[in-house]
Amino acid sequence: MKYPCPSNLNIWWNMGSMLFVTLAIQILSGIMLSMNYTADGNLATESMSYILRDANYGWALRSTHMAGASLFFALIYIHVGRGVYYGSYMKLPHVWYSGVTLYLLSMGVGFLGYVLPWGVMSYWGLTVITNMMTVFPGGARALEWFQGGFTISTFTLKRVFVLHFLLPFVILGMSLIHVVLLHNDGSSNPLGLDTTELVVPFHPYYTSKDLVGFVFMLAALSALAFTFPKITADPLQWQTINKMKTPAVIKPEWYFLYAYAILRSVPHKAGGLALMFAAILGIALLPTLGKYAKAQSMVISPLGEALFFIWVANFMFLGIIGSQEPAGAWILAGQVGTFVHLFCMLSIPAANAKWEKMLFNGYGKWIQI
Structure with missing residues (x-):
């Protein structure tokens, strides 16, 4: 609470705290969704239907989790853009490298979550991306191990589910390291100047500022989840997989x-x-x-x-x-x-x-x- 901060931080410095809250929402909603999800090639779609139609507030959890993923990446891109514009990578290179690592892990988790509904786009998207492994030496053997065989099957889906469940906790741990590195080096500021003599305590100045940011973030999440849930939804995700027919656009x-x-x-x-x-x-x-x-x-x-x-x-x-x-x-x-x-x-x-x-x-x- 007494962490000294530059006195001229603007709204773009709110994205980091918003990302923390969004990550917490994703982990909690993901844990609750996993209680009713079945990682089986024949039952995954049925379990998703059960979550949306029969499980208590399953539709709300599913919409929140899906909207939270979009909001999480939107905040990441704004956060990165702020770092590039204000040159945060110059003062805080170690923080920057840990942030790049977090982005890569988030991309992996986001893609794995995209596969779990096990619809047409999930199956063919996984096929396209995993086949890229064959470019690397030994990639064909690694692909066979990941798939659990020569083709994508239930074994592949189980691996995807386990990784999607575990990696967010790795992201959470890496985020804490990210914050520790930031506190060791000190925050940058919009002017990029040395503001050692012009600092204010984190509380109450920036706790109140972050709380205002949380209000707008939760409003955006609620709008995406409950008012405009179809903005990011792909209808092909709910069509039965046809392994003999590739969609026109993947x-x-x-x-x-x-x-x-x-x-x-x-x-x-x-x-x-x-x-x-x-x-x-x-x-x-x-x-x-x-x-x-x-x-x-x-x-x-x-x-x-x-x-x-x-x-x-x-x-x-x-x-x-x-x-x-x-x-x-x-x-x-x-x-x-x-x-x-x-x-x-x-x-x-x-x-x-x-x-x-x-x-x-x-x-x-x-x-x-």
């Missing part, structure tokens, strides 16, 4: 669409996989690329700001591309979007450093005059 949840668009942008399997991992893990390079800049925040760098907003707009554009059938102009659009995503992400630190050099050199000449 797509993941919205929060993975940008990565899926990049994966499909290259016809070669290994090339698409390499670009996708480069797009996801590229943010881990920012502390190294940003070591040449002095100021953390983009407030003084219009060039960096322009690249950042192009990067954000292109991220949304990739999401649209990932939801379309990979044909015609959409393939070219995906390739252009992939290039823009990687270019902007890796150029932001260099643009900030270049602008600082121009700014401070010009200021020095003005002082001499």
Whole structure:
């Protein structure tokens, strides 16, 4: 409660506490859903139907859990965007690396949860992603072990369920490490300046601020769960699996669409996989690329700001591309979007450093005059 914080933190610093609350909601609702779920290829769909129709408040738990996943990733992307814009990766590299690890774990848990309804999109989505393992040496043997045989079956579903149940607790532990690292190094701030002499205690200043954020977060969660539950739901998730017929368009949840668009942008399997991992893990390079800049925040760098907003707009554009059938102009659009995503992400630190050099050199000449 007495943790010293910079006095100028704005609303974008609320995302971390909101993520903690959302994670708690996901773990609790997931535990209760698991009591009625059956990880069996022949019974999974029936158990989901039982949860929605017969289990006490099962429909509410299912809607909350599904909406919570979307809200969790929305908060993650805002949290990452804030870190990039305000240069948090420069002051807190260890915190940044732990955050990237949390993002990767969250992606894994999110994908595994997408598989559990065991509908058409679940089955074929799992087929597409797991087949990517064959790109790596020994991947075919690893795929066979994960599937529990030569094809996807009940044994695969059981493995998916166990991993989806256990990994959130790993995320919870890693989140605590994330917070400990943050408290050891101290929070960054919107101006990116040393505010050691201008700090305030966490309580009551930021506890009250976080409580206001929780109200808006819970309102958004309630709206997604109970008013607009079909926004992120795919009707194909409730169709019986037909292993002999591939859907015309296979797509993941919205929060993975940008990565899926990049994966499909290259016809070669290994090339698409390499670009996708480069797009996801590229943010881990920012502390190294940003070591040449002095100021953390983009407030003084219009060039960096322009690249950042192009990067954000292109991220949304990739999401649209990932939801379309990979044909015609959409393939070219995906390739252009992939290039823009990687270019902007890796150029932001260099643009900030270049602008600082121009700014401070010009200021020095003005002082001499």
